[in-house]
Amino acid sequence: MAQLTCSGLDLGYDGRTVLSGLDFRVNAGDYLCIVGENGSGKSTLMKTILGLIRPAGGKITWGEGLRENEVGYLPQQTVVQKDFPATVQEIVLSGCQGRAGRRPFYNKEEKDLARRNMERMGILLLARRCYRELSGGQQQRVLLARALCATRKLLLMDEPVSGLDPLVTAEMYELIRELNREGVTVIMVSHDVAAAVRYASHILHVGSEIFFGTVADYRESALAKRFLVQEEGDPA
Amino acid sequence: MEMLKTYLQFPFVQYALIVGVLIALCSSLLGVTLVLKRFSFIGDGLSHVAFGAMAVAGVLHLSDDMLFVLPATVIAAVLLLRTGKHTRIKGDAAIAMISVGALAVGYLLLSVFSTSANLSGDVCTTLFGSTSILTLTVAEVWLCIGLSVAVVIIFILFYNRIFAVTFDEDFARASGTRAEAYNLLIAIVIAVIIVLAMNLVGSLLISALIIFPAMSAMRLFKSFKGVTVCSAVLSVTCAVLGILISILWSTPVGSTIVAVDICAFLIFCLAAKVKGGTAK
Numbered sequence: 290m291a292q293l294t295c296s297g298l299d300l301g302y303d304g305r306t307v308l309s310g311l312d313f314r315v316n317a318g319d320y321l322c323i324v325g326e327n328g329s330g331k332s333t334l335m336k337t338i339l340g341l342i343r344p345a346g347g348k349i350t351w352g353e354g355l356r357e358n359e360v361g362y363l364p365q366q367t368v369v370q371k372d373f374p375a376t377v378q379e380i381v382l383s384g385c386q387g388r389a390g391r392r393p394f395y396n397k398e399e400k401d402l403a404r405r406n407m408e409r410m411g412i413l414l415l416a417r418r419c420y421r422e423l424s425g426g427q428q429q430r431v432l433l434a435r436a437l438c439a440t441r442k443l444l445l446m447d448e449p450v451s452g453l454d455p456l457v458t459a460e461m462y463e464l465i466r467e468l469n470r471e472g473v474t475v476i477m478v479s480h481d482v483a484a485a486v487r488y489a490s491h492i493l494h495v496g497s498e499i500f501f502g503t504v505a506d507y508r509e510s511a512l513a514k515r516f517l518v519q520e521e522g523d524p525a
Numbered sequence: 526m527e528m529l530k531t532y533l534q535f536p537f538v539q540y541a542l543i544v545g546v547l548i549a550l551c552s553s554l555l556g557v558t559l560v561l562k563r564f565s566f567i568g569d570g571l572s573h574v575a576f577g578a579m580a581v582a583g584v585l586h587l588s589d590d591m592l593f594v595l596p597a598t599v600i601a602a603v604l605l606l607r608t609g610k611h612t613r614i615k616g617d618a619a620i621a622m623i624s625v626g627a628l629a630v631g632y633l634l635l636s637v638f639s640t641s642a643n644l645s646g647d648v649c650t651t652l653f654g655s656t657s658i659l660t661l662t663v664a665e666v667w668l669c670i671g672l673s674v675a676v677v678i679i680f681i682l683f684y685n686r687i688f689a690v691t692f693d694e695d696f697a698r699a700s701g702t703r704a705e706a707y708n709l710l711i712a713i714v715i716a717v718i719i720v721l722a723m724n725l726v727g728s729l730l731i732s733a734l735i736i737f738p739a740m741s742a743m744r745l746f747k748s749f750k751g752v753t754v755c756s757a758v759l760s761v762t763c764a765v766l767g768i769l770i771s772i773l774w775s776t777p778v779g780s781t782i783v784a785v786d787i788c789a790f791l792i793f794c795l796a797a798k799v800k801g802g803t804a805k
Contacts, residue, residue: 339699362699373561373692376748383689387700393682419747439700 291316291352292443292474293338299346300333306345307333313493313501317442320466320475322485322492324516329496331478335447338476359387361436363446366428371421377431378416381407384438399438406434410464426457433464437473444468446477450484462488482516532772540661541778545764547673548725549734549782551718553760554680556739557753558691558711567605567712569732570624571719574601576652576728577627584638591668595720601627602716606708653727653779669721676714683707688749725764726779737786738763744790744797763789 291314298311307330315321325331336342338349339362361384384406385399395403407413410430415423420431429449436444449465450458466488469475479485485492492507494500500512507513532538559565578597585593605620635648661669680687689697690707698704715735722731738760742752767782 336695339695341695341698360699362696364693364695367693369561369563370692374743374747374749374752375688375692379688379749380692383685383692384696384700386686386689386697386702389685394685417748422747435696439696445699 292319293476294350294352295338295347296350297347298337298344298349300330300337300342301345302333302342308495308499309346311347311495311499315443315474315476315491317474318469318472320469320488320490321477322489323476323478323495324480324482324485324492325495327480331480331495332447334495335445335476335478339445359440359442361438361440361444363429363432363436363444363449365447365451366432370428373420375420376417377407377412377420377423378403380420380431381416381434381438384435387439403434403438406437409437410434424457425453426460429453429461430464437468441473443474443476446475448478448480450479450481458484482513486513486517529769529773537659537661538772540663540666541659541768541772542765544661544666544669544721545725545768545778545782546761547669548718548722549738549760549764550757551673551676552722552731552734553738553756554677554753555711555715555718556735556760557742557749557756558687559715560736560739560743561691562711564711564715565732565736566620567602568715568719568735570605570620571598571602571716572723572728572731573624573631574598574627575720575723577631579723579728580631580634584634591665591720594723595717598716598720599713602712603709606712652729653777659778672717672721676718679710679714683710687711692749726782730779730783733783733786734760734764737783737790741786741790741793744793745800759789760786 293315295311295313299309300307300311311334313321323331323334333342337344339360382395382400382403385395385402388399388402389395404413404416407416410433412427412430412434415427415431420428423431433444433449436446444465446465450461453461462484465475465477475489477485477489486504486508489504491503492500492513494507494512494516498512500507500510502510508517559568575594575598578594581597582593601623605623632648686697686702686707689702690704690711694704694708697707718735719728719731722734726734738756739752741759742756746752746755763785764782767785768778770776770785771778771781
């Protein structure tokens with residue numbers, strides 16, 4: 290059974306439909322990239338999967354013991370976070386919130402989990418540093434460590450490399466690939482089709498045309514040819 | 526010093542100090558969240574609503590205006606939060622409309638139905654809290670103690686969740702925290718604090734009590750816990766200093782406290798510059 294199945298999903302907000310009739314499934318260990326032009330509804334899809342927006346129609350089913358709030362979410366950075374006075378440790382620990390449930394304080398187990406995930410992301414030495422003083426790449430690692438505290442199985446990422454320089458972007462992609470190899474399912478929204486084809490196992494292309502399938506099939510599709518040629522033919 | 530000792534023996538001075546410390550503590554605790562969530566303006570809007578409600582209570586000759594002002598302000602807080610969420614610009618305008626409207630209607634009601642001979646004195650007291658903290662009754666002091674204790678307990682119990690919702694609302698919601706409920710809780714607590722603080726600094730100056738300690742603490746401290754604790758300690762210190770100064774030199778209580786807060790802010794800014802750590 291799949292970890293996440295979306296069948297006949299219609300997306301929209303404020304009564305406006307952005308995408309309709311979306312069918313796809315994600316199995317454990319998959320690396321799915323959701324690509325498409327700006328405004329094609331990628332972020333709306335992500336928010337709908339997360340349960341932040343109600344689907345306009347269709348169904349989202351969670352499987353394999355995965356519940357809706359057991360996913361780790363790596364959101365795009367908000368303005369509020371840019372100058373937020375909090376240490377790395379405080380932020381990573383806040384990922385355990387869903388786990389702690391009604392308990393008002395974090396227990397030792399959760400603190401250990403936060404510590405392990407900071408170690409995993411290579412930011413343990415930064416634990417007492419202030420979040421706003423870190424570089425963009427370090428901040429992403431902090432948010433990734435927080436997302437890992439919320440899940441063991443499934444990560445959802447919204448443009449995880451936006452605003453990072455090329456070197457750090459490559460590092461970030463490697464890090465995500467490493468997590469995926471360790472068995473974490475990855476669903477990522479990205480506008481970088483070239484990188485998506487290089488790293489992902491499945492592609493969901495949304496927009497006026499919809500494609501869902503493996504990367505190999507996607508490369509053969511007319512849709513991908515148009516997009517990939519565009520990107521590779523771009524001198525910049 | 527001798528004079529201070531004599532003054533401290535008067536019960537009304539003791540009451541003022543107790544209430545001042547508690548209000549300063551509560552407002553600074555929530556102030557950090559409010560500033561970081563970009564909700565500072567809600568505090569301002571609510572304080573004007575509280576003024577309007579106070580005027581209505583006065584006109585209706587309610588014996589205990591707290592019973593009317595508190596629910597009215599809480600309702601306004603809930604409404605403001607609702608409108609502020611959907612579209613930013615509309616929310617801003619809604620808050621401006623409600624706050625200025627409440628101020629105008631409040632003053633209008635007071636003028637038309639005034640029963641006291643000294644209208645401008647009354648209005649001045651409500652807006653700037655000039656003397657009301659020195660005329661507290663025992664019942665008011667107990668009410669204040671009760672509400673403050675409730676605020677502090679709520680804050681401590683929900684500290685981690687308040688942090689999660691403040692730092693990243695979407696993440697918190699995605700991982701199963703009911704962010705709306707906590708936003709509502711924050712708004713209600715803020716409304717309670719504002720109504721309490723009207724006695725201390727009056728409705729125009731409440732925002733200062735909420736914002737200044739948090740902003741000062743954010744100059745120097747790097748962790749959320751550090752900022753919260755520093756802001757609470759600073760706010761209480763400033764309130765005590767302000768009240769003592771105002772008693773000794775008979776200056777208006779509210780504005781003196783705010784003036785001390787401003788001085789503290791400037792000192793913290795300077796300290797941050799000297800330290801150079803958070804200069805950014």
